[in-house]
Each structure stands twice: as structure tokens, then as C-alpha cells.
Amino acid sequence: MPRRLLILGSTGSIGTQALDVVRAAPEGTFEIVGLAAGRQWEPLVAQAREFGVDLIALGDEETASRASAAWDGGRVLHGPEGLVHLVLESGADLVLNALVGAAGLGPTVATLGEGIDLALANKESLVVGGELVMQLAEATGARVLPVDSEHSALWQLVEAESRGGSLEAGTIDTLVLTASGGPFRGRTRADLGDVGVEQALDHPTWAMGGKITIDSATLMNKGLEVIEAHHLFGTPYDRIDVVVHPQSIIHSYVTLCDGVALAHLGHPDMKAPIAFALNHPERRPIPMRPLNLAEVGQLTFEPADEETFRCLPLAREAGREGGTAPCILNAANEIAVHAFLNGRIGFLRIAEIVEATLDEVAPRSVHAFEMLYDADRAAREAAAALVAG
Known part of the structure; x- marks a missing residue:
């Protein structure tokens, strides 16, 4: 039986390399049962056509509408709820979460909550909600398979x-x-x-x-x-x-x-850790140059x-603090990096904004995922004000 694979973030670097791994695998190894992307609807639709997928999701309603108008091969979901429904409705037995940022937490929770194995390239899921995420995996028996090369x-x-x-x-x-x-x-x-x-x-x-x-x-x-x-x-x-x-x-x-x-x-080729996670517990040959x-x-x-x-020690300190501190760190960093990429702040301001946000937003112990979403929102608002100021 082929492994039924859902790829979240299929148009990004990890997602496209994962599809390369699927293409190179022996016939019948994988069946792609769903794909999702942020805003890149055209390559997503092209992937859906290539792999015969009839269920896809996009990050917002506008791009989802464009995909629906251009593609009659299946159903298009959208938004955070659409990602969760994609996990629940695809029938996957393995989900590769290659989404970028805290947006990956919801699909991670949905995947593990259903007892589905998770190949995790979205490190923010563990940074933001690691304790609860790992407890959920233990409770349902789902495996968390790391995709980052280091992990x-x-x-x-x-x-x-x-x-x-x-x-x-x-x-x-x-x-x-x-x-x-x-x-x-x-x-x-x-x-x-x-x-x-x-x-x-x-x-x-x-x-x-x-x-x-x-x-x-x-x-x-x-x-x-x-x-x-x-x-x-x-x-x-x-x-x-x-x-x-x-x-x-x-x-x-x-x-x-x-x-x-x-x-x-x-x-340094991400296809190796991707293939290891997707094929585990087997190790299959992939077209890579031997070392x-x-x-x-x-x-x-x-x-x-x-x-x-300074970002490295700030992250270590937030990890040791625990509770919502890593969530605050991650949210502030996402805001600061986005501002830098858009030319609104200088490079050194990234760490300064993260540190100031950690000082401004008090960390709390975490008992439910809703507390993480509240901390994320508060940290983003504080970091955005620091960027604007």
C-alpha cells in the first residue's frame, strides 16, 4: 500500500524538494492526497494536476478564488480553517508540515490530534507550543518525525x-x-x-x-x-x-x-532528511552525490x-524561561524579520525588537493552546509598535 502523503507548504523550498523525492521513489511508494500553499496558487494548481490531487488549500480567500476559477479538478479550501480541514479530510497517514512561521501550529495540532504521523519542517510548531505538542503526540500515539537537517x-x-x-x-x-x-x-x-x-x-x-x-x-x-x-x-x-x-x-x-x-x-542537501522522514523506518536510495x-x-x-x-542567546533564555516566552520570541522575530525584508528596519534592529518585546510582554505558564494564540497576538502587537516607533 502506498503511503498517503499530505504536503503543507508544497510550493516552498521544502515542499518542492519533497515532491522531487516522491517523483524519484519507486512507483507505488507514495500517493499525494492533498497540497497546500500560502499565496502561490498557480504552482499549487500545477502540482495538483501533476499528482492527480483533488483537494488543495491556500492561505487566503483571494488566491483561493483565483485557483478555483482556473482549476476544475477538485475543491479549494482557504485560510487557517481550510488547512485544518485539509488535514482532517484528506485521508493522509503522513503529513509533511513545511509551512513557514507560527501558521504551522494549527495544522500540527490537527494532525497529531487525529493520531496522524507528522513529518515536521515547521520548527515554529515546537518553538511556540512544544510542550503541548509533544504531550498531544504521546497521547494519540502519533510520531513526530523531524525534517530539519540538524534534527x-x-x-x-x-x-x-x-x-x-x-x-x-x-x-x-x-x-x-x-x-x-x-x-x-x-x-x-x-x-x-x-x-x-x-x-x-x-x-x-x-x-x-x-x-x-x-x-x-x-x-x-x-x-x-x-x-x-x-x-x-x-x-x-x-x-x-x-x-x-x-x-x-x-x-x-x-x-x-x-x-x-x-x-x-x-x-548540504535537504532531500536527504526529507527522504529519511518520509520513508522512515526504511532508508531508500535517492539521487544524491556521495560524500x-x-x-x-x-x-x-x-x-x-x-x-x-544576540538572537541565539535570546532564544536559549526564552527556552529556559518556558511557558509563553518562546511563543513571544517567535512572534516578535517574525514581525521584525518581515520589517527588515521590507526595508523598514536595519539588520541589528531585529534582535533589539525581539529583546524589547520579551521585556514588554510578560510570559505565562501554558495550559491550553488558546493561551499560545493570545501570547502570539500580544507579542505581534508589541513588536509592530516597536517597528513603527
Whole structure:
């Protein structure tokens, strides 16, 4: 029986590469049962036609209306409710959530609430609501399969070393996330005062969407990944480290109780972690160039500069604070990054706005998802006022 796959964010970087993985898989491996995008209705409709999908969703009503007028192959849903209905009505047994930002939380909750396995590329789901999300997965028996390259690497290392048991029952001391350092590695705060959007989007090793590329430039992306790793693996923050590795060959590594380290290596290509999550527990061949370390030549490492790139320690502090603090951090960051991409603030203001929002909006303990939506809204309003001011 083919695996019935729903892809949320199918027109973005992760979504399009996931469809490449599906195309390359043996016939009968996957059946695409639904697709969703934000506003790119034309490529979404083209994907629906190619894969014979009769249920799609778009982020807003206007683009959904355009898709409905141009496509008579099925039904078009729209808005946050449409994404949730897509999950509930598609009949999927695996959902790939590759949406960008906090908008991915609702479909994550709907997926896990139905007991459907979740291949998660939307890190904000765990940053915003990690404790409740993981509790929901445990309650329904659904699996959360990480798609981020770093967390996929850790997942494979932890799974191998713990031999299917828990992290705490094994021999792993520390999880170490690697970071490329982004386009501004080695620069000081004085160097970053007047950098522009084009420079910030010029990532040295990964081809990603705009928001995540800016997060990489500020190191916020790595901070969000620290919070994500904490929830995925149940690991205390003092056992999660970050090291800068410009070549992006080692995707993450773990240190063991006997002083040994185990690393996961490969070319920086997202198709590998996508394919691992979609095919798990099997590992299938995909068309990728094998790693040849003699060709790579050297691998270098350095500590993260947390004085210059303040977003990383801000994220770690919010994670330790817990409650709604990570939600506030994420919402403020989304507002600030959007303002930077639109030329309204400078690069260094991103971290300043995030920090000021964390100071202004008091964190609370979380008992229900509704509290997260309230915190998200309050943080966005505070961050937007800081941008305007």
C-alpha cells in the first residue's frame, strides 16, 4: 500500500524538494492526497494536476478564488480553517508540515490530534507550543518525525545509540547542533550596522526561503533549533550546544559518556532528511552525490559569537524561561524579520525588537493552546509598535 502523503507548504523550498523525492521513489511508494500553499496558487494548481490531487488549500480567500476559477479538478479550501480541514479530510497517514512561521501550529495540532504521523519542517510548531505538542503526540500515539537537517541528524544518532530506547536511558551526554554561521560569520556589530537585505539573503551553503535565510543570518534559526531539540529529545538546555561549522558537512553530532563523539555527515542537501522522514523506518536510495571527504579537504569549527548575534542567546533564555516566552520570541522575530525584508528596519534592529518585546510582554505558564494564540497576538502587537516607533 502506498503511503498517503499530505504536503503543507508544497510550493516552498521544502515542499518542492519533497515532491522531487516522491517523483524519484519507486512507483507505488507514495500517493499525494492533498497540497497546500500560502499565496502561490498557480504552482499549487500545477502540482495538483501533476499528482492527480483533488483537494488543495491556500492561505487566503483571494488566491483561493483565483485557483478555483482556473482549476476544475477538485475543491479549494482557504485560510487557517481550510488547512485544518485539509488535514482532517484528506485521508493522509503522513503529513509533511513545511509551512513557514507560527501558521504551522494549527495544522500540527490537527494532525497529531487525529493520531496522524507528522513529518515536521515547521520548527515554529515546537518553538511556540512544544510542550503541548509533544504531550498531544504521546497521547494519540502519533510520531513526530523531524525534517530539519540538524534534527534529522540527531534523530538518527540518538536512535542508533539508544537502540530504540530513550535518550536518558542511553549513553549520550550532549547534543551538538552545527551552524554555518550565515553570510555574516566573523563580522562584528560595527560591521553589521548598514548591511542590506540582499547581503543577508546571500547564504553561503544552503538555498532556503527568505524568512529562514534571515534567521540564519541572525543565528535566530539556530536558537529556534535549540528549543526544538529540547522538545524533540527531552533534553535539558544545558546539554544542547551550538558550534559553527562553515562547510555544513557535519549536520549535528552527539558526545557520549566515554568521551567519544558520533557525527552525521553529508552534503548540504535537504532531500536527504526529507527522504529519511518520509520513508522512515526504511532508508531508500535517492539521487544524491556521495560524500567524499578527500574532495571536501577540511572541516573547520568555531564557537558561535553570541555577543554579535544576540538572537541565539535570546532564544536559549526564552527556552529556559518556558511557558509563553518562546511563543513571544517567535512572534516578535517574525514581525521584525518581515520589517527588515521590507526595508523598514536595519539588520541589528531585529534582535533589539525581539529583546524589547520579551521585556514588554510578560510570559505565562501554558495550559491550553488558546493561551499560545493570545501570547502570539500580544507579542505581534508589541513588536509592530516597536517597528513603527
